[in-house]
Amino acid sequence: MNVLTSNAVVAVTIGVLFACGLYLMMSRNLIRVLLGFLLVGHGTNLLLLSSGRAGSAPIVGEPGGDSADPLPQALILTSIVISLAVATFLMAMAYRNYQLTTAADLTEGPEDVEALRNAAEAD
Amino acid sequence: MTALLPVSVMLPMFGAALALLFGRQPQAQRLISVGALVAQLVVEIVMLLQVDANGTLVMHIGGWGAPIGITLVADRLAASMLVVSTLVTLAVLVYAIAAGQSDRDATETPVSIFFPAFLLLATGVSNAFLAGDLFNLFVSFEILLTASYVLLTLGGTKERLQAGGPYIVVSLLSSIIFLSAIALVYTVVGTINLADLAVKLGGVPDGIVLVLQSMLLVAFGVKAAIWPMSSWLPDSYPNAPAPVTAVFAGLLTKVGIYAILRVQTLLFPGDSLQPVLLSIAVVTMLVGILGALAQPGIKRLLSFTLVSHIGYLLYGVGLASAAGVSASVFYVAHHILVQTALFLAAGLIERVSGTTMLARLGGLAAVSPLLAVLFFLPAMNLAGVPPFSGFLGKVGLFEAGVENGSTPAIVGVVGGVLTSLLTLYTIVRVWGQAFWREAADAPDRVDAGGGGRSSRASGESGRRLAAARSLPAGMLGATAATVTVGLLLTVFAGPLFGLASRAGDDLMHPDRYITAVLSNTDVGVDPLAGGGTP
Numbered sequence: 232m233n234v235l236t237s238n239a240v241v242a243v244t245i246g247v248l249f250a251c252g253l254y255l256m257m258s259r260n261l262i263r264v265l266l267g268f269l270l271v272g273h274g275t276n277l278l279l280l281s282s283g284r285a286g287s288a289p290i291v292g293e294p295g296g297d298s299a300d301p302l303p304q305a306l307i308l309t310s311i312v313i314s315l316a317v318a319t320f321l322m323a324m325a326y327r328n329y330q331l332t333t334a335a336d337l338t339e340g341p342e343d344v345e346a347l348r349n350a351a352e353a354d
Numbered sequence: 355m356t357a358l359l360p361v362s363v364m365l366p367m368f369g370a371a372l373a374l375l376f377g378r379q380p381q382a383q384r385l386i387s388v389g390a391l392v393a394q395l396v397v398e399i400v401m402l403l404q405v406d407a408n409g410t411l412v413m414h415i416g417g418w419g420a421p422i423g424i425t426l427v428a429d430r431l432a433a434s435m436l437v438v439s440t441l442v443t444l445a446v447l448v449y450a451i452a453a454g455q456s457d458r459d460a461t462e463t464p465v466s467i468f469f470p471a472f473l474l475l476a477t478g479v480s481n482a483f484l485a486g487d488l489f490n491l492f493v494s495f496e497i498l499l500t501a502s503y504v505l506l507t508l509g510g511t512k513e514r515l516q517a518g519g520p521y522i523v524v525s526l527l528s529s530i531i532f533l534s535a536i537a538l539v540y541t542v543v544g545t546i547n548l549a550d551l552a553v554k555l556g557g558v559p560d561g562i563v564l565v566l567q568s569m570l571l572v573a574f575g576v577k578a579a580i581w582p583m584s585s586w587l588p589d590s591y592p593n594a595p596a597p598v599t600a601v602f603a604g605l606l607t608k609v610g611i612y613a614i615l616r617v618q619t620l621l622f623p624g625d626s627l628q629p630v631l632l633s634i635a636v637v638t639m640l641v642g643i644l645g646a647l648a649q650p651g652i653k654r655l656l657s658f659t660l661v662s663h664i665g666y667l668l669y670g671v672g673l674a675s676a677a678g679v680s681a682s683v684f685y686v687a688h689h690i691l692v693q694t695a696l697f698l699a700a701g702l703i704e705r706v707s708g709t710t711m712l713a714r715l716g717g718l719a720a721v722s723p724l725l726a727v728l729f730f731l732p733a734m735n736l737a738g739v740p741p742f743s744g745f746l747g748k749v750g751l752f753e754a755g756v757e758n759g760s761t762p763a764i765v766g767v768v769g770g771v772l773t774s775l776l777t778l779y780t781i782v783r784v785w786g787q788a789f790w791r792e793a794a795d796a797p798d799r800v801d802a803g804g805g806g807r808s809s810r811a812s813g814e815s816g817r818r819l820a821a822a823r824s825l826p827a828g829m830l831g832a833t834a835a836t837v838t839v840g841l842l843l844t845v846f847a848g849p850l851f852g853l854a855s856r857a858g859d860d861l862m863h864p865d866r867y868i869t870a871v872l873s874n875t876d877v878g879v880d881p882l883a884g885g886g887t888p
Contacts, residue, residue: 256523256527261519275533282538283540302546313500317496317500327507327510327515331510331511
């Protein structure tokens with residue numbers, strides 16, 4: 232395969248998506264985690280896309296023909312479905328958490344201590 | 355015979371779909387779930403016998419040959435892991451059913467979701483063991499992880515969500531690292547089929563291989579809870595329902611170890627990271643067991659021993675010799691059974707006394723002698739007291755370590771012995787406090803009728819005590835079965851270690867796996883060759 236012939240724009244976009252997404256995921260706020268996960272997911276999909284040869288129609292079985300690689304695109308489709316499923320679960324979890332605590336954050340401040348004590352007691 | 359491969363994945367998946375369909379009939383759900391897993395177990399035992407007799411089974415899905423299509427592969431390692439994991443899953447399922455039936459309250463565990471999620475977890479685990487390419491492995495990880503998110507936050511209480519949050523975020527991050535690694539592997543090598551990769555990675559510069567290897571190891575290391583990526587585990591596992599914790603402890607981390615074992619032996623046999631792996635293995639053992647020493651509750655303590663003993667498995671992988679890998683394979687089977695049995699026993703302790711905090715436990719040996727035995731046997735097995743399989747596995751690992759002779763390997767042997775002793779100490783402490791001492795000696799004892807430390811705790815424990823002085827036969831039976839199979843590992847150690855050695859030997863000869871996958875004997879038309887449509 233063609234090593235190190237990636238498009239600079241694509242590379243920078245992937246980097247920015249990863250940076251922003253991971254930053255958001257470091258939060259305790261589930262909505263931020265969700266948004267971060269979506270961004271990183273897009274970054275990964277783009278990374279997958281850039282792993283194949285680009286620029287032509289994705290047809291396999293034409294020896295010598297000038298065609299793009301269909302496999303990365305198949306992989307992306309699968310990975311998009313998986314991200315969607317996980318994002319849905321995170322959304323449901325954020326909603327449930329909001330129902331219970333009327334806050335988007337998982338835990339905060341002194342509540343953390345309380346939660347840890349409860350967890351230790353429940354153990 | 356290759357049809358056995360997809361069947362063992364499809365059975366639990368169809369079971370999950372059917373169970374979802376019968377969401378309003380718990381009885382039907384139970385029958386479907388148990389039926390699917392029993393059928394799966396039978397299929398997998400047949401598969402193991404086949405594979406052991408005739409060599410690796412390979413199936414190319416849809417008739418597309420190896421580097422292009424999706425391949426399912428069962429070698430001795432995969433087949434034996436499948437049998438052990440399904441055995442454990444089945445035992446835990448029976449345990450969960452017995453617990454749910456005697457509780458009669460679906461408030462904590464909504465039954466209609468539990469069974470489909472549980473079967474999907476089994477699907478993901480089976481598929482992970484059979485996956486013949488990296489992306490299929492990723493997909494199976496996602497199946498089992500998504501099911502595990504649901505199981506971990508079951509009921510959606512505040513505590514469960516708080517415990518689930520870090521676990522989910524950590525798992526998502528490791529999945530993203532894994533997927534990125536796949537993208538990079540494809541960029542560099544142009545294939546994601548494991549066998550094809552093993553061939554083509556030889557032509558890739560060492561530095562790039564090292565980057566790919568490290569990314570895969572980090573991704574799998576998080577799932578296997580290897581130090582320093584293990585701190586999520588003791589925070590999330592203990593808060594889940596007892597059967598869920600048991601099945602997670604038995605299977606999820608082992609899938610990570612399996613992936614490491616597969617990738618290390620097949621793709622990266624030139625062991626440039628060997629000293630690193632050995633060192634991390636020792637630190638994982640020691641950090642885990644020192645954490646366990648400090649725990650006041652049994653479930654968290656067991657979670658830490660789980661992390662600690664992952665170190666042994668990694669140690670065998672790190673040795674990268676036939677003896678080391680074989681011992682690791684044997685130890686994986688032993689550890690799945692023992693750790694699950696211990697968590698099931700911890701669930702029984704919680705049922706009997708309403709808590710697993712050591713400070714409040716006491717006199718359990720008098721209350722339930724059978725439970726005492728059911729905890730004692732796997733506990734001694736875990737610590738590696740001589741006649742048990744834990745001892746045999748550890749001896750195998752240490753022999754391989756001494757044979758290796760390098761400094762990290764010897765340090766690993768010393769660390770392993772120390773960890774064993776500390777495990778024994780930890781377990782004896784649990785035994786002494788929970789089972790042996792008089793109930794009245796427990797410092798924070800909560801009486802059955804109230805008068806406890808806090809009204810919440812005493813109310814709950816009172817309710818449970820009333821409900822559970824006589825433990826349901828199904829729960830005891832499932833725990834006893836797991837313990838017994840763990841003991842059978844000792845009784846039949848000869849033939850089983852033989853199987854493990856053959857599996858390890860296969861792993862040290864990746865050419866066998868590669869030939870089996872790439873020969874494409876059952877593919878009629880090579881889609882790329884003639885230009886004809888497949």
